[in-house]
Amino acid sequence: xxxxxxxxxxxxxxxxxxxxxxxxxxxxxxxxxxxxxxxxxxxxxxxxxxxxxxxxxxxxxxxxxxxxxxxxxxxxxxxxxxxxxxxxxxxxxxxxxxxxxxxxxxxxxxxxxxxxxxxxxxxxxxxxxxxxxxxxxxxxxxxxxxxxxxxxxxxxxxxxxxxxxxxxxxxxxxxxxxxxxxxxxxxxxxxxxxxxxxxxxxxxxxxxxxxxxxxxxxxxxxxxxxxxxxxxxxxxxxxxx
Amino acid sequence: xxxxxxxxxxxxxxxxxxxxxxxxxxxxxxxxxxxxxxxxxxxxxxxxxxxxxxxxxxxxxxxxxxxxxxxxxxxxxxxxxxxxxxxxxxxxxxxxxxxxxxxxxxxxxxxxxxxxxxx
Numbered sequence: 001x002x003x004x005x006x007x008x009x010x011x012x013x014x015x016x017x018x019x020x021x022x023x024x025x026x027x028x029x030x031x032x033x034x035x036x037x038x039x040x041x042x043x044x045x046x047x048x049x050x051x052x053x054x055x056x057x058x059x060x061x062x063x064x065x066x067x068x069x070x071x072x073x074x075x076x077x078x079x080x081x082x083x084x085x086x087x088x089x090x091x092x093x094x095x096x097x098x099x100x101x102x103x104x105x106x107x108x109x110x111x112x113x114x115x116x117x118x119x120x121x122x123x124x125x126x127x128x129x130x131x132x133x134x135x136x137x138x139x140x141x142x143x144x145x146x147x148x149x150x151x152x153x154x155x156x157x158x159x160x161x162x163x164x165x166x167x168x169x170x171x172x173x174x175x176x177x178x179x180x181x182x183x184x185x186x187x188x189x190x191x192x193x194x195x196x197x198x199x200x201x202x203x204x205x206x207x208x209x210x211x212x213x214x215x216x217x218x219x220x221x222x223x224x225x226x227x228x229x230x231x232x233x234x235x236x237x238x239x240x241x
Numbered sequence: 242x243x244x245x246x247x248x249x250x251x252x253x254x255x256x257x258x259x260x261x262x263x264x265x266x267x268x269x270x271x272x273x274x275x276x277x278x279x280x281x282x283x284x285x286x287x288x289x290x291x292x293x294x295x296x297x298x299x300x301x302x303x304x305x306x307x308x309x310x311x312x313x314x315x316x317x318x319x320x321x322x323x324x325x326x327x328x329x330x331x332x333x334x335x336x337x338x339x340x341x342x343x344x345x346x347x348x349x350x351x352x353x354x355x356x357x358x359x360x
Contacts, residue, residue, distance in 0.1 A: 023304075023307055023308060024304075026307070027301075027304045027307055045303065045304075046303045046304075046306055046307055046310060049304075049307045049310075050307060050310040050311055050313065053307070053311045054311055054313060054314045057311070057314060058314060064311065064312060064314055064315055067308075067311060068308060068311075071307070071308035071311070072308065074304065074305055074307065074308055075305065075308040075309065077298070077305050078270070078305045078306075079253045079269070079270040079273075080246065080249040080250055080253055080270075080298065081298050081299060081302055081305055082253075082270035082271060082273070082274055083249045083252045083253045083256070083270050083273040083274050083277055084249055084274075084277075084291075084294075084295040084298050084299055085274050085295075085299070086252075086274045086275070086277035086278035086281065087277070087281065087288075087291045087292060087295035087296075088292075088295065088296075088299070089278055090278055090281040090282065090288055091288075091292065093282070099346075099350060101349065101353060102345075102346045102347070102348075102349035102350040102353065103346055105345050105346065105349045106342045106343070106345045106346030106349070107342070109341050109342060109345040110338050110339075110341055110342030110345070113334075113337055113338045113341040113342070114334060114335075114338040117330075117333060117334040117337045117338065118330045118331070118334040119330075121326070121329050121330040121333050121334060122326040122327065122329070122330035123326075125325050125326035125329050125330070126326060127323050127326035127327065127330070128323065131319065131323050131326065131327065135327070135330055135331075138331065138334070139334075139335070139338060142306060142309045143268060144267075144268050144271075147268070155316075155319075157312050157315050157316065158316050158319060160309040160310075160312050161309075161310065161312055161313040161316060161320070162327070162331065163309070164306050164309055164310035164313075165310075165331050166331055166334075166335050167303070167306060169331055169332060169335040169336075170335050170339065171303070173332075173335060173336055173339070174339050177336055177339050177340060178339065178343055181340065181343060181344065183343045183344075183347055185347070185350075188343055188346045188347055188350070189343070191342065191343075191346060192338075192339045192340075192342040192343035192346065193339060195338060195339075195342040196335050196338035196339045196342060197335060197339075199302050199303070199305070199306060200302070200303045200306055202299075202302060203299070203301070203302035203303035204303075206299055206300065206302070210296075213299065217299075219342075221271050221274050221275070224267055224268065224271050225266075225267050225271070228266040228267060229266065
């Protein structure tokens with residue numbers, strides 16, 4: 001019995017269908033639990049989905065590459081979704097025009113803080129140089145952060161995990177932190193979350209309002225630019241490269 | 242829905258080509274985002290028809306990060322060996338970045354307001 005189940009699994013795992021379906025099912029389940037738990041921060045749907053999938057793949061002995069054959073279709077949508085961020089931004093154009101200079105200041109300060117504080121804290125706790133470089137671009141969206149890490153001598157696939165973890169942390173801690181600081185402007189709230197925690201933070205910001213989401217998406221796009229320019233210099237200055 | 246998806250893919254494609262040809266340090270989709278923003282601002286472009294489909298796609302933005310996140314299984318060893326620096330750096334740096342970005346933006350916005358610009 002278990003032998004034939006195993007055969008079916010091996011057959012299905014070889015097609016993209018399984019990885020794709022499992023990803024969607026795991027996410028929808030995670031989202032359902034998250035909502036039933038009244039959006040408890042520790043039950044973030046991405047966190048639950050990743051934990052469930054890693055457990056399933058480990059138990060069945062399925063390699064990550066096999067899973068990704070199917071999951072790449074979801075991964076691919078990151079591109080069109082990034083382009084789509086222009087749409088809510090356009091509908092908040094008047095606010096953007098009013099706020100562009102403060103946002104630029106927030107972007108530069110936030111981008112520098114993200115890289116320097118990650119390197120500084122990890123270094124003081126004794127992380128290896130390769131881990132430090134893999135950590136540095138963590139606030140930038142996954143494909144770009146992986147590219148930056150690779151160029152500077154980090155581990156791209158490690159960076160991918162750190163980026164996703166940062167996104168979840170930003171989504172979980174961001175609104176709470178901003179409430180403590182009494183930041184009420186939707187645009188500034190969204191922007192700060194986007195600078196720190198890219199797309200996953202942006203998804204959270206969209207739950208607050210369309211305006212928060214729009215400015216979070218803007219921050220995510222601009223931080224790609226800022227970090228790609230700042231980080232190579234910073235790594236050289238700190239003597240990590 | 243289909244025309245909107247085609248528009249998004251088209252702008253991503255144009256963005257990729259421009260990023261490659263000009264060897265920009267920013268990825269194609271982000272260039273595409275900038276171009277689409279500019280295109281929507283052109284008078285006569287039916288921007289409203291993009292609003293609903295874009296919302297649909299962005300509503301589940303965080304789903305798109307799941308495949309990359311599952312890659313954690315490739316790095317169990319390193320994460321286990323260096324979990325303390327990694328967790329400390331991620332938590333502290335993420336919170337600090339949000340604080341610095343929000344406080345700086347808010348401070349600048351108030352200063353510019355007081356000097357009589359905008360509302």
